[in-house]
Amino acid sequence: MQAMNIKTDFLVIGSGAAGLSYALKVADFGKVTLVTKGALGESNTSFAQGGISAVTSDPDSFEKHVQDTLICGAGMCNEEVVRMIVREAPRQIEQLVQWGTEFDRNNKGRYDLAREGGHSERRILHHKDATGAEIQRSLMQQAKAHKNIEILEHHFAVDLITQHHLGKMVRRYITDAECYGAYVLNLKTRQVGTFLAKVTVLATGGTGNVYHTTTNPAVATGDGVAMVYRAKGVVENMAYVQFHPTALYTPSERPSFLISEAMRGFGALLRAQDGKEFMQKYDERGPLAPRDIVARAIDNEMKTRGDDFVYLDVTHKNADEIIRHFPNIYKKCLSIGVDITKDFIPVAPAAHYMCGGVRVNMDGLSSIRNLYAIGETSCTGLHGANRLASNSLIEAVVYADKAAQHSLQCMKSIALQEGIPDWDYEGTSHPEEMVLITQSCKEVQQIMSYYVGIVRSNIRLERAFARLGIIYKETEQLYRTSTLTQNLCELRNLIQIGYLIIKEANAMRESRGLHYSIDYPPKKIQA
Ligand code: FAD
Numbered sequence: 001m002q003a004m005n006i007k008t009d010f011l012v013i014g015s016g017a018a019g020l021s022y023a024l025k026v027a028d029f030g031k032v033t034l035v036t037k038g039a040l041g042e043s044n045t046s047f048a049q050g051g052i053s054a055v056t057s058d059p060d061s062f063e064k065h066v067q068d069t070l071i072c073g074a075g076m077c078n079e080e081v082v083r084m085i086v087r088e089a090p091r092q093i094e095q096l097v098q099w100g101t102e103f104d105r106n107n108k109g110r111y112d113l114a115r116e117g118g119h120s121e122r123r124i125l126h127h128k129d130a131t132g133a134e135i136q137r138s139l140m141q142q143a144k145a146h147k148n149i150e151i152l153e154h155h156f157a158v159d160l161i162t163q164h165h166l167g168k169m170v171r172r173y174i175t176d177a178e179c180y181g182a183y184v185l186n187l188k189t190r191q192v193g194t195f196l197a198k199v200t201v202l203a204t205g206g207t208g209n210v211y212h213t214t215t216n217p218a219v220a221t222g223d224g225v226a227m228v229y230r231a232k233g234v235v236e237n238m239a240y241v242q243f244h245p246t247a248l249y250t251p252s253e254r255p256s257f258l259i260s261e262a263m264r265g266f267g268a269l270l271r272a273q274d275g276k277e278f279m280q281k282y283d284e285r286g287p288l289a290p291r292d293i294v295a296r297a298i299d300n301e302m303k304t305r306g307d308d309f310v311y312l313d314v315t316h317k318n319a320d321e322i323i324r325h326f327p328n329i330y331k332k333c334l335s336i337g338v339d340i341t342k343d344f345i346p347v348a349p350a351a352h353y354m355c356g357g358v359r360v361n362m363d364g365l366s367s368i369r370n371l372y373a374i375g376e377t378s379c380t381g382l383h384g385a386n387r388l389a390s391n392s393l394i395e396a397v398v399y400a401d402k403a404a405q406h407s408l409q410c411m412k413s414i415a416l417q418e419g420i421p422d423w424d425y426e427g428t429s430h431p432e433e434m435v436l437i438t439q440s441c442k443e444v445q446q447i448m449s450y451y452v453g454i455v456r457s458n459i460r461l462e463r464a465f466a467r468l469g470i471i472y473k474e475t476e477q478l479y480r481t482s483t484l485t486q487n488l489c490e491l492r493n494l495i496q497i498g499y500l501i502i503k504e505a506n507a508m509r510e511s512r513g514l515h516y517s518i519d520y521p522p523k524k525i526q527a
């Protein structure tokens with residue numbers, strides 16, 4: 001079967017909050033082709049629970065949101081970016097509302113604001129405990145209705161097209177690369193199409209699946225970051241992997257079900273298995289300390305006591321209120337025999353968010369010309385060394401807007417590139433055994449979880465690097481000789497993500513934010 005080649009104005013890769021809102025912003029001005037590797041609703045966005053942060057009323061202020069973000073980011077945020085996003089947030093919230101997103105309101109008709117770790121005020125807008133699903137729903141509805149947006153589900157972006165594909169050399173850091181689109185694998189026909197675009201936008205989301213335990217759905221395999229790295233673009237801050245402190249402890253389940261931080265904002269306490277509260281030992285803010293501190297405290301309690309989980313306890317709160325605020329969490333826990341109005345919830349940390357990614361400027365433009373990166377796949381400077389809860393959905397929609405404005409200005413002077421060769425299928429045969437891919441994937445996840453997790457050390461990182469190197473060589477060999485499949489591409493991407501995390505972690509000579517090494521204890525000991 002002949003591969004479908006496409007020429008378009010805007011190629012958007014990914015259908016979460018970032019990709020869909022970008023597509024909606026540019027669709028009145030040109031043809032948008034949006035590819036997504038699963039069904040349209042498969043994204044981290046759909047899983048987001050707690051909400052989206054924005055300053056919407058007194059006594060909150062932009063300055064307080066800025067300061068909370070900077071404190072959480074442990075000296076690594078770009079303050080100009082933080083200020084821009086915080087100021088822009090209310091406007092983008094109104095845009096979401098115009099697109100049909102419904103946020104909960106109180107009986108006075110004002111937004112019902114929640115609080116989460118690291119926030120000094122109540123500023124989290126939410127839709128019960130399923131805010132992401134509501135945002136995803138409204139954006140999908142709008143995108144499907146727009147005549148200029150062509151949505152291609154089950155289309156997997158394999159690699160970016162740059163001068164390299166015209167036989168020219170591209171050098172990293174010299175930033176002379178230029179993007180002409182992407183090679184895209186149709187997962188139904190198994191053909192690879194050449195998708196040429198004036199502007200290409202990576203909105204491919206997170207990297208959680210590089211770890212064994214994660215809150216991220218299966219689509220979060222770091223494809224965008226790996227593609228940019230292969231195309232010699234600049235990627236940064238990859239050592240800062242955020243582990244959410246409280247994922248429901250169900251070891252056989254993947255992804256791990258999240259117990260929202262909003263529950264600690266609502267008053268839930270953390271208890272060791274003997275029932276004793278422990279967070280005050282680690283931080284005066286108790287269970288509402290920033291996430292890195294809470295996750296490390298739980299990790300420490302589990303390791304010291306030899307336990308696999310701790311408890312989250314909300315039983316002292318009014319049962320009706322618990323169910324009203326957290327209907328999905330209530331239902332999920334009940335399905336495993338835990339009635340959260342009466343029982344403690346078993347929880348453990350899980351890989352949750354990648355603070356690093358494709359380095360972009362304040363317009364969302366990467367180091368590769370005509371290539372934008374938005375949402376979790378990007379590194380804007382907002383999060384620094386640790387993301388403040390509920391700051392990522394807002395970053396995604398603000399940067400979708402920024403990238404849209406900038407690319408609309410630029411696209412008029414960009415011509416589609418000629419002479420790009422079709423995908424080269426030569427020499428490819430089916431992998432003899434799928435186990436070669438699935439087992440390697442599990443090995444990568446184990447290596448990353450045991451050696452490059454919440455607490456790291458030089459020897460663990462060295463060991464991880466060496467082990468990953470073996471899998472890298474085996475997988476590159478397999479990739480060269482095998483038919484392209486989604487699993488194989490994702491394994492390759494996960495290995496590259498693991499490599500980048502280890503490389504950057506290894507280069508650090510300090511503990512900061514989410515990167516904590518026992519060889520470089522932080523100046524202020526937190527336990
Ligand atoms: P995503 O929503 O992940 O979308 C990425 C898209 O790219 C997907 O459609 C995927 O299929 C597609 N894709 C990936 N690779 C390819 C490829 N190679 N080819 C084609 N398509 C591809 N943040 C908050 O601010 N507040 C919260 O309350 C919150 N709660 C969370 C709860 C959970 C359980 C999780 C996992 C995350 C949460 N986050 C929260 C983080 C937030 O959801 C994400 O950072 C944000 O949704 C990312 O949006 P995105 O559009 O960048 O990526």
Ligand code: SIN
Pocket residue numbers: 048049050051258259260261262388389390391392
């Ligand atoms: C949560 O609801 O705890 C997730 C919030 C976030 O990751 O920002």
